[in-house]
Amino acid sequence: MAAERTAHDLIAEHRPTLDRTLEAISTRAYWSPHPEHPKAYGENGSLSMAEGKAAFDALLGTRLDLGQPGTDDFVGGEVSPYGVELGVTYPHADIDVLLPAMRAGLRAWREAGAELRAAVCLEILARISARTMEFGHAVMHTSGQAFMMAFQAGGPHAQDRGLEAVAYAYAEQVRTPDAAEWSKPQGKRDPLLLTKSFTPVGRGIALMIGCNTFPTWNGYPGLFASLATGNAVLVKPHPRAVLPLALTVQVARDVLAEAGFDPNLVALAAERPGEGIAKTLAVRPEIKIIDYTGSTEFGDWLETHARQAQVYTEKAGVNTVVIDSTDSYKGMLSNLAFSLSLYSGQMCTTPQNLLIPREGISTDEGPKTYDEVVADLARSVGGLLGDDARANALLGALVNPDVKARLDAAASLGEVALPSREVANPDFPDAVVRTPAMVKLDGARKFWETADTEAAYMSECFGPVSFAVAVDSTADALDLLRRTVRDQGAMTVGAYTTSEEVAGAVEEVCLEECAQLSLNLTGGVYVNQTAAFSDFHGSGGNPAANAALCDGAFVSNRFRVVEVRREAVAS
Amino acid sequence: MAAERTAHDLIAEHRPTLDRTLEAISTRAYWSPHPEHPKAYGENGSLSMAEGKAAFDALLGTRLDLGQPGTDDFVGGEVSPYGVELGVTYPHADIDVLLPAMRAGLRAWREAGAELRAAVCLEILARISARTMEFGHAVMHTSGQAFMMAFQAGGPHAQDRGLEAVAYAYAEQVRTPDAAEWSKPQGKRDPLLLTKSFTPVGRGIALMIGCNTFPTWNGYPGLFASLATGNAVLVKPHPRAVLPLALTVQVARDVLAEAGFDPNLVALAAERPGEGIAKTLAVRPEIKIIDYTGSTEFGDWLETHARQAQVYTEKAGVNTVVIDSTDSYKGMLSNLAFSLSLYSGQMCTTPQNLLIPREGISTDEGPKTYDEVVADLARSVGGLLGDDARANALLGALVNPDVKARLDAAASLGEVALPSREVANPDFPDAVVRTPAMVKLDGARKFWETADTEAAYMSECFGPVSFAVAVDSTADALDLLRRTVRDQGAMTVGAYTTSEEVAGAVEEVCLEECAQLSLNLTGGVYVNQTAAFSDFHGSGGNPAANAALCDGAFVSNRFRVVEVRREAVAS
Structure with missing residues (x-):
């Protein structure tokens, strides 16, 4: 009893x-x-x-x-x-x-x-x-x-x-307090x-x-x-x-x-x-x-x-990672690969838009072009998920057919840098398990372009899809970050930079647009994870959420x- | 400089x-x-x-x-x-x-x-x-x-x-805090x-x-x-x-x-x-x-x-005072008279509806009928404001013509227990100074009545007008109080009672409908005054205000x- x-x-x-x-x-x-x-x-x-x-x-x-x-x-x-x-x-x-x-x-x-x-x-x-x-x-x-x-x-x-x-x-x-005694002096009176x-x-x-x-x-x-x-x-x-x-x-x-x-x-x-x-x-x-x-x-x-x-x-948001430079290229790649893969990108905190300068970034392994960064990140994801058992343990299953439909449609949005791969789950043959796709997009707004490209990365594509967005410069990346947070909201922002000036500029954007920032994560903490009692989940100050946890x-x-x-x- | x-x-x-x-x-x-x-x-x-x-x-x-x-x-x-x-x-x-x-x-x-x-x-x-x-x-x-x-x-x-x-x-x-160092153990790893x-x-x-x-x-x-x-x-x-x-x-x-x-x-x-x-x-x-x-x-x-x-x-509200009984009849009358008079009733916290049992109340001066309570309160207000200098010091001036219009119209709402009096201000001859009016209304809802009476006391009549509302019982007063706070909101509620049971019942209504209650005020604190650092102004939980100060x-x-x-x- x-x-x-x-x-x-x-x-x-x-x-x-x-x-x-x-x-x-x-x-x-x-x-x-x-x-x-x-x-x-x-x-x-x-x-x-x-x-x-x-x-x-x-x-x-x-x-x-x-x-x-x-x-x-x-x-x-x-x-x-x-x-x-x-x-x-x-x-x-x-x-x-x-x-x-x-x-x-x-x-x-x-x-x-x-x-x-x-x-x-x-x-x-x-x-x-x-x-x-x-x-x-x-x-x-x-x-x-x-x-x-x-x-x-x-x-x-x-x-x-x-x-x-x-x-x-x-x-x-x-x-x-539950109760109070209040005594207001009245000069000579009681x-x-x-x-x-x-x-x-x-x-x-x-x-x-x-x-x-x-x-x-x-x-x-x-x-x-x-x-x-x-x-x-x-x-x-x-x-x-x-x-x-x-x-x-x-x-x-x-x-x-x-x-x-x-x-x-x-x-x-x-x-x-x-x-x-x-x-x-x-x-x-x-x-x-x-x-x-x-x-x-x-x-x-x-x-x-x-x-x-x-x-x-x-609600929905569009999470951005600004990639300016790094002193731990491998750490950055493996950290991002994990963030993109965990639960097939079906977290409200998963990065979607990776903003990478068109002319490339400087790293501890020398300069890397935009194409190299994208290819290396694709390889990193591929390596992480190469083993099916490990892939299943990280990816889980797609939660519903809408996610799969978005993933299938993503390939038509741009050049596919990392195609999604179907993974068999031996324990649950009916599970729909897919590795994340990465699509290259151009983030420059050119007057002769249609708005289609921007429409892709400026809306949430919930699921295992990320966009490697080429930008003209880190300054342009910050502009795009600001616009994305202001218009679409963001649960998370990530940034990689070895420059304190750039770090300060990213931080200023996040302070002004009210977004939670993770800087230079290369180890075992990921931008999509927050710890209760210490990290705030969301800010309550941008369109992604009106409250923070x-x-x-x-x-x-x-x-x-x-x-x-x-x-x-x-x- | x-x-x-x-x-x-x-x-x-x-x-x-x-x-x-x-x-x-x-x-x-x-x-x-x-x-x-x-x-x-x-x-x-x-x-x-x-x-x-x-x-x-x-x-x-x-x-x-x-x-x-x-x-x-x-x-x-x-x-x-x-x-x-x-x-x-x-x-x-x-x-x-x-x-x-x-x-x-x-x-x-x-x-x-x-x-x-x-x-x-x-x-x-x-x-x-x-x-x-x-x-x-x-x-x-x-x-x-x-x-x-x-x-x-x-x-x-x-x-x-x-x-x-x-x-x-x-x-x-x-x-x-401004900053924190966060260290999460990882077993044998760093x-x-x-x-x-x-x-x-x-x-x-x-x-x-x-x-x-x-x-x-x-x-x-x-x-x-x-x-x-x-x-x-x-x-x-x-x-x-x-x-x-x-x-x-x-x-x-x-x-x-x-x-x-x-x-x-x-x-x-x-x-x-x-x-x-x-x-x-x-x-x-x-x-x-x-x-x-x-x-x-x-x-x-x-x-x-x-x-x-x-x-x-x-926003607007309708403030109620429930009068059930008192062990300080004079104190109650003088306290209420002051509350009704201060700044010509133009405070968001001024009582408007005084709910008085039709058969009267018990007091330290013996039982008082509804008519006696109303007449005594009218007399108390009259006494407080009998001297023009004192009246001017308490009443101030009507803030705008709308208040005067409402005051003028109040006399037609019911039997006038206390007519408003014009007070001359020797320093400012153009000031519109009026003593408060009190109107008798019947609070019982009888099926053969029109809704006019209820419409009078169930809406805010901002200015120097109060309603002495006759109710069938204290229980009916509490029902009306609850309905008033729920539908119209209230910045303040007052109550006079010598019964702990009634006090508890009023308190319960205020807790359930989220209104701030002053009990048995007979001295130098008035229901329409709140002190910063101690009293909350409004509750934020009823229609009168969505926030408290x-x-x-x-x-x-x-x-x-x-x-x-x-x-x-x-x-």
Whole structure:
């Protein structure tokens, strides 16, 4: 039986982690409580890799009945990018029943206070952490990520981002004390005395709209930020990536109930094919907060139409790497090759446009022409992915047919410097696995050209496609970078240069256009990866996203503070 | 000559005040560095009351040339609610010249960093503080506030709110360190090392749209929050209340220039009669932040149309006082009488609807019927304002003819319990001075009634009009309170009760509907007054305002943090 744990127990158990997290986000030094090595799992109550696989297998073909009110049906039809039919069904809600039920527990959740809410959130994360290996398979078979990445990005890294959001939410709420005695001197008369109380009050029900590629990593920040600030959270997963978030909801409901709260504070909104429930939910008056990761089109729709809610969006962007010069040519090539290959370029942070001066660059191996750089980078990618086993482990599978269609179309955009290669996956023959393609484009705007070339590199081509864009000079590269970030947005910017002057100029563009910059990465850190507690994911200041993970702005408007003041009697 | 002060000097001078402010907003105990007694002025370089008057008089009929780029004309036509033609003219800008000029100083302002920006803001506030008496007259002769109130609310209290915003802005920016060393263990391999820098980056140009009644008090929070977070600020005053903000801009430009920054980081946008420049400015792409206090209609317009900007609005609301019972009947009556009278009810925080049970209330003077409470309160207001000198000192003047028209129309809405009285102002014969009116209305919704009665008390009747609304019970009062806050918004809620149960129920309504509550005020604190560093002004969680003064949410999205990371070499 699940023993009810008291608030005191929960706080005692999780307060040290909360404090350590608060320290980490203030120093931004490395830290994580969630191990990213598989060997760390299988002890202390966590599932081992084998147990995680078995737990996932046991889920296939089952009904995940979350015990939600207003369930009028069970729906589901996920097919893994690896070809496996998951066969899991989930509750389909009558939202006119579910939404009021979600509001019922809000008062007790508010009265719990910021610290207990944080402890409950940390308990949810701890339970998820123990099932990391199971979640890894769930993320793999919805996103198409290879297992190691699915386990790491969908497990510890996602949990880190959730924990980070809880810490920010907690810190924000306790900036104002619970109570204050206010005594204003009145000269010779008695002072004016007031007793004041301050209560953080959530806004109501938050809607978290999940994405296909990173259901937990992109979903947890909003989910936990809203929950920790006193809101209920309705989780609307991507129809092709329900399982990881349904399991998350299940754990959250269990923990809430065991802690004496209404489990309906967290609920799932699964949908029938083509139902498009996100649009319906997003404009319901009960929905006060929306977190969304996905297309610019729907993100813009939400910002325009869901005016009753605070809307946090991560949309499309065009990520650029400026290649000016390097003192580690091999390091640069291998670093970029990895960045372009990881998860088949299906990360919102994957570089797309590589801006290379037409006359070439200087390197520690002597000058390299534009063509040489492109050829060497193509070779580097080819080498990295030459072995099929390694290629499968890095690339994962294409998440949906649209990505494959974009990849197929890319070859017609320009001269193909690196053709995409089909890779067989012996374990999952139906998986669509492709190595990244690289296409040469000319970045100079010549008056006799049509706008087609520019249209190619000035829009997001989500998937394993990059453009080696020839520019007249590094100065032109910076102009193009500025224009790209300003008009299209960017989650990441990379640059390689040995010149402090150029580095300063790139930095200035990034500061002015509000983009996160990685300089001269040649080792084991990649431009497309950010670490919770230290790196910001997105800036919130360019069109790719209106929020960053994670900062004060991400949490501070998810609740308001209500003050009650009354006259105090002089003591 | 104005000696250039170094950054070091400015920080050394103002850091203690900044630190003390940071402490105050975290304890929310009483504090203010800005004296509210007139006798405190005239020393330490500040203008005395007489000097302030002389300085104001010297401004009349002059051209306030701020030296702004793109000035194509000088405009102005303020007529004091006291009848005085100010005759001051201000630069009218060609915004296609002014806006680019305002952007020119942004880089240096960003590079100054959060601490120096805060120090510059505090220097601006200190210079304004020294001229408080002059500002008092400027606020009096634009808002119609009586001098003592104009001096206090427009002087020290406004400066407090500005300082509070600077402190929040500073605290928010330094939550992330300037730099971090990040070292991630890699088992037996060398750790991954990164050097990271974090820079708060303002969003661009902020637009502060001032209001007629509290040009400085409502204007300073947005102005200083934006400036302190690295933005330039364009101040668009209400056409009838330009002078206090023009003087503010003048001081800010002087201080910026003396500190070595571009004075165009703060500029004024005065307009010709009927030009309606706010609508034009609000949708300019350069404008990234808007602060607005005024009508719901224009606030909603801004939120709908100025989508390129962060929009902070304080709009109309309907403030309620629930009268259930009291153990200080006289105290309650005198407290309410003052609240209703101050500045002729022209505060966004003035109570409008007094909800009184039809069968009466219990008091320390025995039971009082609804009619008795209303008559006693009317008598209390009458007594407070019986003396014309005192009435003038409390009421000030009606700010514009619309207020008078609403007051005149109020008598037709129901039985007049307290008629408005015309008060002569011997110093300013043209001033329109009126005591507040109180009208009896029935708050019960009867099916045979038209909706006219409800329409009266369910919309804001800005000015010296209150409604004594008879309700069937305190429970009905709470229902009406909830409905009023939810539908119309409220800046304040008051309640009188001796029952802890009723107090708890009122508190619960305020928590759920997100309204700031004052309980049982019978002494020298009034529901319409809030103190910076301790009280929140508005909640940001009901339709009256989407932001509160001041909290993390008010500042955190006025800037973004840009990170630059590069590989570090192991030491």
